[in-house]
Structure formats: structure tokens, C-alpha cells
Amino acid sequence: MKKVIWITGAGSGIGEALAKACNHEDHTIILSGRNKTQLESVSKNIINSFILPLDVTQENQIKQAVTLVKSTFRKIDILINNAGVSQRATVSETANEVGRNLMEVNFFGSIHLTKAVLPMMLGANQGSIVAMSSAAGKFGFPLRSYYSASKHALHGFYESLSLELKDTKVHVMVVCPGRIKTDISKNALTGSGESHNQMDQGQLHGISVEKCASKIVQGISKKKAEIYIGGNEILLIYIKRYLPFLFRRIAKRVNPK
Ligand SMILES: NC(=O)c1ccc[n+]([C@@H]2O[C@H](COP(=O)([O-])OP(=O)(O)OC[C@H]3O[C@@H](n4cnc5c(N)ncnc54)[C@H](OP(=O)(O)O)[C@@H]3O)[C@@H](O)[C@H]2O)c1
Structure with missing residues (x-):
């Protein structure tokens, strides 16, 4: 079936890999992000792409973008709220x-876009909404206080939404990646809002974006509610859940960079 797939943060990292993983002559991939040049570069490898620059923090831009998508495609089959920014600063350092x-x-960028797209999906009684959380959405971590809080908040919102949608065919999935090899640590914000500009060891040795994207695509097709993707660090999610005292012991020793 021909699908319209909308990916935010599509100009780099996991978003770019998702666009490539969904690339098929039957599908149209809407590529969103703030940097149009990056979106154009990604679009060169996509058979049917639609470049839609969007800053997810701007509600008026979201409204205009959804109106344009609605009039152009009449439907959205899959929305992947992938746009995100990390943090590398302590609580005290972060303005x-x-x-x-x-x-x-x-948080707000993801949920505002979801809310704007939801009426179309409910009207068609079909669709998948994907929210990109993180392992840090399941436990706190040094230098990630706000990042972790923003990702935890996604779980409360999207679990509530998926329960509200129980009698519909609109599917909601939350993705928790561990360490994926992207520039996320370089793009992370310091306490004053500058780019951290350093590749962390965690990311450097993380799993590939291709593997991550393929697991996300699998999760969507199997209509999973929540998926975890990464290496051994994913074990921490289970340790935190079942052995919280052990989680604290281990997490204190993990290098946050
Ligand atoms: N890599 C990991 O280890 C890891 C682990 C857990 C979770 N994640 C999550 O995975 C997602 C993708 O991250 P990534 O690793 O692929 O890092 P990335 O390469 O830095 O990608 C982040 C993307 O978000 C976009 N973005 C940032 N602010 C935006 C805004 N205001 N409006 C629209 N787009 C915006 C960026 O594009 P522009 O700058 O052009 O807007 C960029 O393409 C994020 O939600 C991240 O939290 C990543």
C-alpha cells in the first residue's frame, strides 16, 4: 500500500537513516527539520521525498506544515517524531x-505535532505515531537532567494517548534507543546553550543508525507499544525496573560522556 511517512529531524542521524529505511517507490517520505540544506542532501537518496522545513518548537509552523501536508497528500500513514536535542551539563550549570x-x-515539539496530525489519522481510522524517547526516558543520568525529564514526560503523554485510542486503529509506539552512533553528543547543548561539539565515547561505540532504523521500522509494522534499541546499556532499563538499588550502584560508575 502507498504510504505517506513524515519524519522530523530527518536531516541527520537516526532520522536520515529512517528515511532511507522507508525508501520505496510506493511511499512518499516527508522530510522535516530546521536545516533545509541537510534535508535536500538526504532527499537525493529518496525516491519520493517532500522537503518540509519545520522547527517543531514553533506552533504556527506546525499548523502551516500540517495544512500543507493535508492539502497535498490528504493523509499521513506514519508520523515519526524523531527531532530532539540532548544536553551535556549539570543541573547547576544549565540555565x-x-x-x-x-x-x-x-517534549512540546513532539506532542504538538502529534496533536495536529491526530485528527487526520482519526478521520481515516488508521496510522502510526512514533515518539522518539531514549533509555534516558527510563532512568535519570548525569549531565542529562532536562533531557531525561523531557524524555520521561513523553512516556506519560504517549501512554495516556495510546490508552485513549484503544478503540481505534491508530497505533502509538515509543522508542527508547540507548547509544546510537550519531552526532547527538556534538549537537547536545551545554549549560549556556552552546553546542557541546564533542563526540562522546558512548555514541562513538554505539550501534549503527541503520540497525536502529531497521528495528524502528520492524516495531511499526508489528504495532509495538514500546521498543528498546542498543547494546548492553539497554540492560540498565531492566535493572532499574527490577533492581533499583543495583541500578544506582552501576549508574554512578558509568561515564556520562
Ligand atoms: N543517538 C543516540 O544515541 C540517541 C539515543 C537516544 C535517543 N536518541 C533520540 O533520537 C533522536 C534523533 O537523534 P540523533 O541521534 O539522530 O541526533 P541528531 O543527528 O543530532 O538528530 C537530531 C535531529 O533533530 C533535529 N532538530 C533539532 N531541533 C529541532 C527543532 N527545533 N525542530 C525540528 N528539528 C529539530 C535536527 O535537525 P535540525 O538541526 O536541522 O533542525 C537533527 O536532524 C532524538 O530525539 C534523540 O533524543 C538518540
Whole structure:
């Protein structure tokens, strides 16, 4: 079946890999992000792409983008809320406005776009909404206070939404990646809002974006509610759940960079 797939944060990392993983002559991939040049470069490898620059923190841009998608394609089959920014600063170092910005991108950006797309999916009684959380959405971690809080918030929102949608065919999935090899640590914000600009060891040795994207695509087709993707660090999610005292012992020793 021909599908319209909308990916935010599609200009790099996991978003770019998702666009490639969904690339098929039958599908149209809507590529969103703030950097149009990056979206254009990704679109060169996609058979049917539609470049739609979008800053997810701007509600007026979301409204305009959804109106355009609605009039152009009449439907959205899959929305992947992948756009996100990480943090590399302690609580004390992080300025309030930087923390607020992390919440705006990672939490409000995701849920505002979802809310704007939902009426179309409910009207068609079909579709998948994907929210990109993180292993840090399942436990706290040093230098990630606001990032972790923003990702935890996604779980409360999307679990509530999926329960509200129980009698519909609209599917909701939350993705928790561990360490994936992307530039996320370079793009992460310091306490003053500058780019951290350093490749962390965790990311450097993380799993490939291709593997991550393929697991996400599998999760969507199997209509999973929540998936975990990564290496051994994913064990921490289970340790935190079943042995919280052990989680604290281990997490204190993990290098946060
Ligand atoms: N890599 C990992 O280890 C890892 C682990 C757990 C979770 N994740 C999550 O995976 C997602 C993708 O991250 P990544 O690893 O692929 O890192 P990335 O390469 O830095 O990708 C982040 C993307 O988000 C976009 N973005 C940032 N702010 C935006 C905004 N205001 N509006 C629209 N787009 C925005 C960026 O594009 P522009 O700058 O052009 O807007 C960029 O393409 C994020 O949600 C991240 O939290 C990643």
C-alpha cells in the first residue's frame, strides 16, 4: 500500500537513516527539520521525498506544515517524531532557558505535532505515531537532567494517548534507543546553550543508525507499544525496573560522556 511517512529531524542521524529505511517507490517520505540544506542532501537518496522545513518548537509552523501536508497528500500513514536535542551539563550549570528549550524541542515539539496530525489519522481510522524517547526516558543520568525529564514526560503523554485510542486503529509506539552512533553528543547543548561539539565515547561505540532504523521500522509494522534499541546499556532499563538499588550502584560508575 502507498504510504505517506513524515519524519522530523530527518536531516541527520537516526532520522536520515529512517528515511532511507522507508525508501520505496510506493511511499512518499516527508522530510522535516530546521536545516533545509541537510534535508535536500538526504532527499537525493529518496525516491519520493517532500522537503518540509519545520522547527517543531514553533506552533504556527506546525499548523502551516500540517495544512500543507493535508492539502497535498490528504493523509499521513506514519508520523515519526524523531527531532530532539540532548544536553551535556549539570543541573547547576544549565540555565533555565536552556532547560526550557530542551523541553520545548523534545517534549512540546513532539506532542504538538502529534496533536495536529491526530485528527487526520482519526478521520481515516488508521496510522502510526512514533515518539522518539531514549533509555534516558527510563532512568535519570548525569549531565542529562532536562533531557531525561523531557524524555520521561513523553512516556506519560504517549501512554495516556495510546490508552485513549484503544478503540481505534491508530497505533502509538515509543522508542527508547540507548547509544546510537550519531552526532547527538556534538549537537547536545551545554549549560549556556552552546553546542557541546564533542563526540562522546558512548555514541562513538554505539550501534549503527541503520540497525536502529531497521528495528524502528520492524516495531511499526508489528504495532509495538514500546521498543528498546542498543547494546548492553539497554540492560540498565531492566535493572532499574527490577533492581533499583543495583541500578544506582552501576549508574554512578558509568561515564556520562
Ligand atoms: N543517538 C543516540 O544515541 C540517541 C539515543 C537516544 C535517543 N536518541 C533520540 O533520537 C533522536 C534523533 O537523534 P540523533 O541521534 O539522530 O541526533 P541528531 O543527528 O543530532 O538528530 C537530531 C535531529 O533533530 C533535529 N532538530 C533539532 N531541533 C529541532 C527543532 N527545533 N525542530 C525540528 N528539528 C529539530 C535536527 O535537525 P535540525 O538541526 O536541522 O533542525 C537533527 O536532524 C532524538 O530525539 C534523540 O533524543 C538518540
